[in-house]
Amino acid sequence: xxxxQGTVILAxxxxxxxxxRSEWLLAIAMLGMGVTYVVNQGLFDRPYFSTMARxxxxxxxxxxxxGVGAARLVALIRNGGWRHSPHLxxxxxxxxxxxWFQLALAAVQNDFIGxxxxxxxxxxxxxxxxxxxxxxxxxxxxxxxxxxRAGRAA
Amino acid sequence: MQAEQLxxxxxxxxxxxxxxxxxxxxxxxxxxYAKAEDAKAPAGDHMVLSATLADxxxxxxxxxxxxxxxxxxxxxxxQRHRDTIALLEATDRLCRATIDNTEAKRAIGITPEMIxxxxxxx
Numbered sequence: 001x002x003x004x005q006g007t008v009i010l011a012x013x014x015x016x017x018x019x020x021r022s023e024w025l026l027a028i029a030m031l032g033m034g035v036t037y038v039v040n041q042g043l044f045d046r047p048y049f050s051t052m053a054r055x056x057x058x059x060x061x062x063x064x065x066x067g068v069g070a071a072r073l074v075a076l077i078r079n080g081g082w083r084h085s086p087h088l089x090x091x092x093x094x095x096x097x098x099x100w101f102q103l104a105l106a107a108v109q110n111d112f113i114g115x116x117x118x119x120x121x122x123x124x125x126x127x128x129x130x131x132x133x134x135x136x137x138x139x140x141x142x143x144x145x146x147x148x149r150a151g152r153a154a
Numbered sequence: 155m156q157a158e159q160l161x162x163x164x165x166x167x168x169x170x171x172x173x174x175x176x177x178x179x180x181x182x183x184x185x186x187y188a189k190a191e192d193a194k195a196p197a198g199d200h201m202v203l204s205a206t207l208a209d210x211x212x213x214x215x216x217x218x219x220x221x222x223x224x225x226x227x228x229x230x231x232x233q234r235h236r237d238t239i240a241l242l243e244a245t246d247r248l249c250r251a252t253i254d255n256t257e258a259k260r261a262i263g264i265t266p267e268m269i270x271x272x273x274x275x276x
Binding site: 094098101128131137138139 | 180
């Protein structure tokens with residue numbers, strides 16, 4: 001990679017990061033929680049996780065959280081520095097929102113007057129909004145690609 | 155105070171809520187996709203540009219200046235070198251003026267590649 005290309009990629013990240021800050025942070029949070037589920041065996045035996053445990057075993061949640069978190073980070077890196085991929089970001093944010101929704105259900109039932117009842121519902125809303133924003137960008141991207149194709153065909 | 159555990163929702167209620175949330179997100183995404191429009195202005199459309207920018211007048215003047223310089227470069231070969239430098243400087247000022255305004259950059263099509271190119275040319 002040449003120095004010029006490096007400058008361009010860095011400039012793109014500097015431009016896009018402030019707009020996607022919540023996506024970056026929530027993707028890292030999801031990946032980190034997935035890693036926690038992998039290494040902390042027996043975590044889902046705790047009452048807090050009973051709501052999630054009856055939906056799927058811990059290994060399945062670990063697989064889903066690590067997979068979605070890592071895929072979102074790849075999409076953000078690719079979208080921020082190399083190619084436009086808002087479709088991937090939108091799908092990743094929507095899937096992550098459903099993960100946060102399960103944690104929100106767990107918190108409402110098992111930590112009703114605890115602290116986490118304030119975290120997961122807001123994570124869910126943040127990622128749902130990120131999905132809406134990314135899908136709007138995807139539409140703009142599709143329109144520009146269509147216009148470019150029409151221009152080449154003319 | 156200890157965290158409180160409520161009685162567990164039945165599984166069917168948990169599934170129903172999850173499906174409802176998923177449907178809500180999908181419907182929201184479909185609506186957003188349907189409503190989104192490209193904000194990018196056609197090249198040279200100063201009226202759209204000025205309406206989009208926070209400081210429309212100053213930047214429109216810069217755009218006009220760039221247009222004048224481009225015309226001068228096309229018409230007068232003896233001034234070409236000086237005009238090229240002036241054009242680059244004016245373009246650079248325009249890019250810098252919009253660097254923190256993503257909507258403005260999108261409206262006039264300033265890309266990170268353009269800013270990197272200007273850095274290289276200076």
